[in-house]
Amino acid sequence: MTAAIMAAVAAVSTAFTTLHVSKPAIITLTRANHRHLRTLICSSLSSTPTTEFNITFAPPKPKPEPEPIRTATTDSNYDAESELGEQLYIPWIVRDEKGNLTLQSSPPASLLHAMANANTSKKKKKEKVAKAKPVASSTEPKLSKAARRYYNENFRDPPQRLSKVLAAAGVASRRSSEELIFGGKVTVNGSVCNTPQTRVDPAKDVIYVNGSRLPKKLPPKVYLALNKPKGYICSAGEKETKSALSLFDDYLKSWGKKNPGLPKPRLFTVGRLDVATTGLIIVTNDGEFAHNLSHPSSNLSKEYIATVDSSVSKQQLMAIGEGTVIEGVHCTPDLVELLPRQPDISRPRIRIVVHEGRNHEVRELVKHAGLQIHALKRVRIGGFRLPSDLGIGKYLELKTANLRALGWKS
Numbered sequence: 001m002t003a004a005i006m007a008a009v010a011a012v013s014t015a016f017t018t019l020h021v022s023k024p025a026i027i028t029l030t031r032a033n034h035r036h037l038r039t040l041i042c043s044s045l046s047s048t049p050t051t052e053f054n055i056t057f058a059p060p061k062p063k064p065e066p067e068p069i070r071t072a073t074t075d076s077n078y079d080a081e082s083e084l085g086e087q088l089y090i091p092w093i094v095r096d097e098k099g100n101l102t103l104q105s106s107p108p109a110s111l112l113h114a115m116a117n118a119n120t121s122k123k124k125k126k127e128k129v130a131k132a133k134p135v136a137s138s139t140e141p142k143l144s145k146a147a148r149r150y151y152n153e154n155f156r157d158p159p160q161r162l163s164k165v166l167a168a169a170g171v172a173s174r175r176s177s178e179e180l181i182f183g184g185k186v187t188v189n190g191s192v193c194n195t196p197q198t199r200v201d202p203a204k205d206v207i208y209v210n211g212s213r214l215p216k217k218l219p220p221k222v223y224l225a226l227n228k229p230k231g232y233i234c235s236a237g238e239k240e241t242k243s244a245l246s247l248f249d250d251y252l253k254s255w256g257k258k259n260p261g262l263p264k265p266r267l268f269t270v271g272r273l274d275v276a277t278t279g280l281i282i283v284t285n286d287g288e289f290a291h292n293l294s295h296p297s298s299n300l301s302k303e304y305i306a307t308v309d310s311s312v313s314k315q316q317l318m319a320i321g322e323g324t325v326i327e328g329v330h331c332t333p334d335l336v337e338l339l340p341r342q343p344d345i346s347r348p349r350i351r352i353v354v355h356e357g358r359n360h361e362v363r364e365l366v367k368h369a370g371l372q373i374h375a376l377k378r379v380r381i382g383g384f385r386l387p388s389d390l391g392i393g394k395y396l397e398l399k400t401a402n403l404r405a406l407g408w409k410s
Contacts, residue, residue: 215263304351309373
């Protein structure tokens with residue numbers, strides 16, 4: 001084998017000599033030179049005896065086995081300081097059981113445990129949320145009985161009688177509303193209703209009166225105190241030219257600006273004062289409030305100041321205190337008192353407190369004593385007294401404390 005290789009090398013060198021190659025840097029082989037070189041090599045190889053080649057390959061290098069991680073627990077000869085000197089050292093400041101701060105090379109066990117369970121805990125939360133969503137959408141939240149009662153009392157209006165709803169909406173008085181119902185001019189949900197006691201809900205039922213639909217929202221409750229002037233009567237009739245309710249025209253005109261989207265309230269007086277009597281009178285659109293305030297069972301006292309033309313004797317005061325018969329009923333005042341004279345008022349004044357509220361009761365009591373009334377003014381109802389700074393023909397809105405003074409508990 002070695003002889004054959006040497007012969008081939010000699011032939012190649014001879015070929016290069018015949019080609020006159022002097023510089024080994026660049027060899028330019030043309031087609032003729034290439035053919036001549038191949039002929040020389042083949043002839044030299046064919047002249048040598050046949051040689052068998054036995055070629056073998058070296059085995060692959062074995063992969064290095066990974067060295068086991070040495071720790072203080074597995075190897076007693078483990079040197080932590082030398083190991084840390086070769087790699088980056090990250091200190092951990094941990095508080096031990098006694099509360100002291102210590103420096104250690106490994107993170108605390110609580111942190112490693114939290115990092116190991118971080119992914120699993122997130123998945124569990126997502127699964128819980130996904131399971132809870134369909135349950136929340138399918139079931140409505142349950143409210144307590146007290147919450148439902150509070151909602152029904154403060155926000156939800158229960159069904160009311162049809163005549164009362166029409167009166168509250170300002171269509172007409174309750175008596176006139178009943179006449180409209182009996183006349184077949186009121187329809188409820190497309191059907192004519194002839195029963196004033198029919199329970200309806202304006203927010204749900206469709207109510208028409210003379211072809212006009214009733215608004216869904218009823219006006220809020222209004223409570224006003226008026227200092228009624230002389231010459232005005234407490235009536236809402238169209239024929240009356242000087243009605244006490246005409247003093248609220250400006251209030252109703254500005255209603256739309258103060259309460260947009262709400263219908264105007266139908267105002268009426270609680271009780272009555274005759275044309276010549278002045279002073280305190282309550283105006284509202286709450287029928288229940290008016291009924292309770294004017295009913296004799298409320299037992300509200302009413303205070304009047306009667307100015308008489310002549311002087312008053314003790315016998316006349318005693319006669320007023322003894323009472324008189326009015327409409328077949330003996331009426332006795334709660335208090336009769338002669339007020340002291342004032343420099344600007346020449347006529348005597350008598351304070352009279354009654355609670356029954358009969359028609360013209362105070363005038364009949366004074367007339368029975370032989371006196372003639374020059375002026376009569378009501379200054380108090382229950383615990384609410386007419387403000388001294390409220391001018392004649394003026395009014396004010398009553399607050400919750402004023403309503404309680406009048407005996408209204410709702």
